[in-house]
Amino acid sequence: MLSALLTIIRRDLLVAFRRRAELMNPILFYVIVVTLFPLGVSPDQEFLSQLAPGVVWVTALLAALISMESIFRQDFDDGSVEQLFLSQHPPTILILGKVIAHWLITGLPMLVIVPLMALLLYIPQQAIPTLFITVLIGTPILSLIGAIGVALTAGLRGGGVLLGLLVLPLYIPVLIFASGAVSAAIEGLPYSGHVAMLGAGLILALILSPLAISASLKISMS
Amino acid sequence: MWAWFHKLSSPKYYYEWSGKWLPWLGGLTILLSAIGLYWGLVVAPTDYQQGESYRIIFIHVPAAWMSMFVYMVMASAGFVALVWKTKISEIVVSECAVIGAVFTAIALVTGMLWGKPTWGTYWTWDARLTSELILLFLYFGVIAIYSSIEDKRVAAKAASMLSIVGVINIPIIHYSVTWWNSLHQPNMEIISDKPSMDPSMLYPLLIMAMAFKVYFVWVLFMRIRNEIISRERATKWVKELVTAS
Numbered sequence: 001m002l003s004a005l006l007t008i009i010r011r012d013l014l015v016a017f018r019r020r021a022e023l024m025n026p027i028l029f030y031v032i033v034v035t036l037f038p039l040g041v042s043p044d045q046e047f048l049s050q051l052a053p054g055v056v057w058v059t060a061l062l063a064a065l066i067s068m069e070s071i072f073r074q075d076f077d078d079g080s081v082e083q084l085f086l087s088q089h090p091p092t093i094l095i096l097g098k099v100i101a102h103w104l105i106t107g108l109p110m111l112v113i114v115p116l117m118a119l120l121l122y123i124p125q126q127a128i129p130t131l132f133i134t135v136l137i138g139t140p141i142l143s144l145i146g147a148i149g150v151a152l153t154a155g156l157r158g159g160g161v162l163l164g165l166l167v168l169p170l171y172i173p174v175l176i177f178a179s180g181a182v183s184a185a186i187e188g189l190p191y192s193g194h195v196a197m198l199g200a201g202l203i204l205a206l207i208l209s210p211l212a213i214s215a216s217l218k219i220s221m222s
Numbered sequence: 223m224w225a226w227f228h229k230l231s232s233p234k235y236y237y238e239w240s241g242k243w244l245p246w247l248g249g250l251t252i253l254l255s256a257i258g259l260y261w262g263l264v265v266a267p268t269d270y271q272q273g274e275s276y277r278i279i280f281i282h283v284p285a286a287w288m289s290m291f292v293y294m295v296m297a298s299a300g301f302v303a304l305v306w307k308t309k310i311s312e313i314v315v316s317e318c319a320v321i322g323a324v325f326t327a328i329a330l331v332t333g334m335l336w337g338k339p340t341w342g343t344y345w346t347w348d349a350r351l352t353s354e355l356i357l358l359f360l361y362f363g364v365i366a367i368y369s370s371i372e373d374k375r376v377a378a379k380a381a382s383m384l385s386i387v388g389v390i391n392i393p394i395i396h397y398s399v400t401w402w403n404s405l406h407q408p409n410m411e412i413i414s415d416k417p418s419m420d421p422s423m424l425y426p427l428l429i430m431a432m433a434f435k436v437y438f439v440w441v442l443f444m445r446i447r448n449e450i451i452s453r454e455r456a457t458k459w460v461k462e463l464v465t466a467s
Contacts, residue, residue, distance in 0.1 A: 148387055152380045156370060165366050166384060169359040173390075204390075212387055215304065219379045 004089040008097030009104070016105045026067040026106050027113055033059045034117040045122045052121035053182035056114050056131070057138075061171050064139065065164055067106040068146035071098060072217070076154040081217055092210040095217070099147050099210070107139035123186065130185035130195075134178040137198045144205040145170050151216035173201060231308035233450045234459050240443045247440035254433035262426035269423075275339045280427055282332035284434040285325050289357055292322035292438060296364070297389045300382030310446065312378035313453075315385060316368045317445040321438060323361035330354055360388040374453065 016023060037055050038048060075081045075098075084094045114135045115128050123131070149167035153159030181194035229235050262280035269276040296318035302311040333351065334344040345351065364381045371377035419427070454460045 145387075148383075152367060152383060155376075159370075162366055162370055165359075166363045169356050169363060170387065170390070172356055212383065216380070216383050219376060219383060222376055222379070 001089055001093055004087070005093050005097040005100075008094050009101045012098055012101030013104060016101070022070075023105060023109075026063045027109050029066060030059055030063045030110070030113055031117060033062060034121070037121070049122040049124065049186075052118055052123040053127070053131075053179040053186065055121060056118045056123075057134075057175050057179045057182070059117075060110060060114055060135070060139065061142065061168065061175060063110070064106065064142040064146055064171075065167060068102075068143070068150050068163065068167070069160060071102045071143075071147055072150050072154050076217075076220070081154070082221060085214075085218070085221075091214045091217075095147075095213050096206075096210045099143050099213070102147070103140050103143040107143055110139050111135055123182075126188070127182050127185040130191055131182050133195055134181050134198060137195065137202050138174050138178045141174050141198070141202050141205045142171060144202075144209040145174075148209055148212045148216055151213045151220060153220075154217065155220040174198065177201070231306075231310045233309055233454050234457075236310050237447055237450050237463075240447055244440070244443060247436055247443065251433055251437040251440050254429055254436060258426050258429035258433050262423075262430060266423050266426055267420075272340055275336060278332050278336045280430045282329060282336060283427060284431040285332065286329040286354065287431060288434050288438060289322060289326040289329050289354065291435070292318050292325055293357065293360070293385070293389070296322060297385045300385045303378060303382045304386075309375075309453075310450075312375065312382070313446050313449045314442070315364075315382050316374075316378055317442055317449060319361055319364040319368065319381065319385070321441055321445070323358060323365060325434075325438075326354060326358045326361060330358065360385075363388070 034055060037051065041051065042048070072081060085091050087094060111132065115131050118128065118131055146163075146167050149163050149170075150159075152166065153163050156162065177194045177197045181191040181198070184191035184194060230239065258280065263277055266277070268274055296315055299311045299314035299318065302308060303315055330351070333354070337346065338344050364385050367384055368377045368381040371380055451460055451463075
């Protein structure tokens, strides 16, 4: 079972690596959207540093959302998803493999980009480790929840806007706890409670969402 | 008991069964809301802090309760729809989404109207208000996915799945008051020795809550019947029903 999981991860990473140019897109999107905030609001240092925890996380949510579509879209159209269900291994494990691979492609770069862009928004240095931890725990939750939405809309044409409508409300707890932790760290307050809630969310999502994704994919295929 | 539930999931039997309930539900709704509104708006004393404006709670609080209750009904029906694949529970999901969204909107609008004289502002980004708004978004999501899939049975299944996933949000709404410090008053404790609300205001509120609940069942039954007729229009019993009347 573990080897099946690893095979799926390796396969998805290989497919993604063959289309190297697309790997950069979510990162570029992230950088551009964060750049819009000083331009649109104010370049004032103090103001931006107050805004920073929210901005970096809202943008992370949007970047996760737009990169989500690629997780099942192509596999759904060419029939690979059906093969997952025909396999002798439990589909939840294989689906978890796909989500892990997708996170490695789109979430892992965020570990570097988010703290970097936060520094550009003058976030105090002492908050950077906290920000790093929240990105590390938070972005897998975004991938796990987002995959449910993609699985539900996989059979639809132009499911992009609909996906945002379905998934963004479910992302809100992640946003609240992650940006809350960063804000607390800036103020020098204890933030372990927020991080613990994020961790609990990750465990819950890891257990439940593969079940939900596989049920949703089955609905979309029917 | 199980056999009866099984029978109830057949559209034809459900249609006949629910038809007998409609006049009772409608009558009870009118009776309860007449008593509750008269008691709440006329008989109940004026609040010593908020004056007359507090009276909107006789609409606001039942609507807010219903907004969460309907979501639970929808998610439970969604679970039944996914596990036992019964047609009626699928219809319950899609119809609950619309009714629940309306209750949520009523709760939000009445809350804003109450907030203006009491807090001095229509809207504040307080935890309770925000969670209610998110609940409305969740309802919109369910409605959106249901209406964007052609095949109504597949659409109902997708909506069921989404409503089950969204149930995670319900505890967040409930505990948000304790999680975040907020302007909103803490949840009232009704089942305790010393209720925080005077009985002269509490009883009409509970009657209004009952009225809203019965109203929900009434409207739900009517909407389900409507949907059954539209979905089963090709079947013999619907044709006979239409030509007979």
